[in-house]
Amino acid sequence: xxxxxxxxxxxxxxxxxxxSLRRAAAAQGVSPQAASQALAxxxxxxxxxxxxxxxxxxxxxxxxxxxxxxxQPAIAALDRALQRVRNAKDDIAGPLxxxxxxxxxxxVVWPLIxxxxxxxxxxxxxxxxxxxIGDWVRERVDVGFRFGTSAEEGVIARRLFSLQLIVCAxxxxxxxxxxxxxxDELALHRCCxxxxxxxxxxxxWELSVDGQRVQRDMAPAITTNDAEMExxxxxxxxxxxxxxxxxxxxxxxxxxLVPLLTAHVAEHxxxxxxxxSRSALPSRVRAFIDLAVARLGDSTRWALSAQELAxxxxxxxxxxx
Numbered sequence: 001x002x003x004x005x006x007x008x009x010x011x012x013x014x015x016x017x018x019x020s021l022r023r024a025a026a027a028q029g030v031s032p033q034a035a036s037q038a039l040a041x042x043x044x045x046x047x048x049x050x051x052x053x054x055x056x057x058x059x060x061x062x063x064x065x066x067x068x069x070x071x072q073p074a075i076a077a078l079d080r081a082l083q084r085v086r087n088a089k090d091d092i093a094g095p096l097x098x099x100x101x102x103x104x105x106x107x108v109v110w111p112l113i114x115x116x117x118x119x120x121x122x123x124x125x126x127x128x129x130x131x132x133i134g135d136w137v138r139e140r141v142d143v144g145f146r147f148g149t150s151a152e153e154g155v156i157a158r159r160l161f162s163l164q165l166i167v168c169a170x171x172x173x174x175x176x177x178x179x180x181x182x183x184d185e186l187a188l189h190r191c192c193x194x195x196x197x198x199x200x201x202x203x204x205w206e207l208s209v210d211g212q213r214v215q216r217d218m219a220p221a222i223t224t225n226d227a228e229m230e231x232x233x234x235x236x237x238x239x240x241x242x243x244x245x246x247x248x249x250x251x252x253x254x255x256x257l258v259p260l261l262t263a264h265v266a267e268h269x270x271x272x273x274x275x276x277s278r279s280a281l282p283s284r285v286r287a288f289i290d291l292a293v294a295r296l297g298d299s300t301r302w303a304l305s306a307q308e309l310a311x312x313x314x315x316x317x318x319x320x321x
Contacts, residue, residue, distance in 0.1 A: 008042035093122030100145035103227035160296040164245035172237040192241040193220035258316025262309035
């Protein structure tokens with residue numbers, strides 16, 4: 001029969017400490033029969049008798065005393081290690097590994113990290129922004145953010161807010177080139193097209209047409225694999241671009257960009273936070289997830305309502321006319 005040596009040794013030490021195998025069983029959360037069996041298996045495994053046992057008392061044999069003296073330092077060290085881990089789980093301190101998409105995500109994640117570190121200076125964030133989908137387990141990720149849900153098995157995903165894809169241009173561009181009146185007229189305009197930074201593919205623009213999501217390949221006047229460069233190109237007035245709400249919401253509200261074809265804005269994707277087991281999360285991880293959900297859940301900062309979009313489009317077209 002297999003023997004759990006560590007558990008049996010702990011039972012032996014606890015019985016000596018408490019002077020009773022029955023009390024040791026209660027302290028370890030097992031039945032007296034299980035405690036007696038564990039001790040018997042340990043003695044058989046070692047080939048020596050460790051305790052003299054009667055129905056009323058126990059006493060160490062010489063071999064038992066030698067064994068106890070040899071194992072006590074290791075047992076004490078193990079108890080300290082277990083206690084440190086339990087305490088660390090409850091402390092909001094220590095390393096916090098965060099991953100997220102590189103494209104456009106800094107304005108979203110940095111305010112969270114800034115607020116969290118101000119409240120919990122003992123936390124050391126390790127932030128890796130990368131557009132590839134990595135191995136969550138192998139890379140020891142505590143908290144991840146993704147556009148769309150993670151396909152990795154065993155990972156919990158919570159939706160935070162919609163990711164809008166908004167065709168937009170500056171008032172200056174519209175004054176010089178006019179505004180497209182339909183999806184088909186986009187082909188007549190200078191467009192900025194994003195190149196996927198991992199696979200190098202030119203990404204089509206995604207639009208909503210008659211309630212269906214459609215993709216349109218645009219002839220690029222400017223191509224880039226960097227989201228910040230794409231935003232700068234559109235803000236320069238050189239091109240029309242399709243930007244996420246994360247990049248476009250603020251300049252649209254400020255009047256620096258005009259949303260176009262707003263009836264066709266696509267928002268099929270969502271921004272999600274993902275993490276591992278709900279029951280085994282260290283406090284620092286759980287606290288950061290709670291902050292992310294509180295600050296970003298159904299956030300309107302990075303998404304414009306249909307009324308906002310329509311009003312901004314009408315105003316921008318009127319100014320550019």
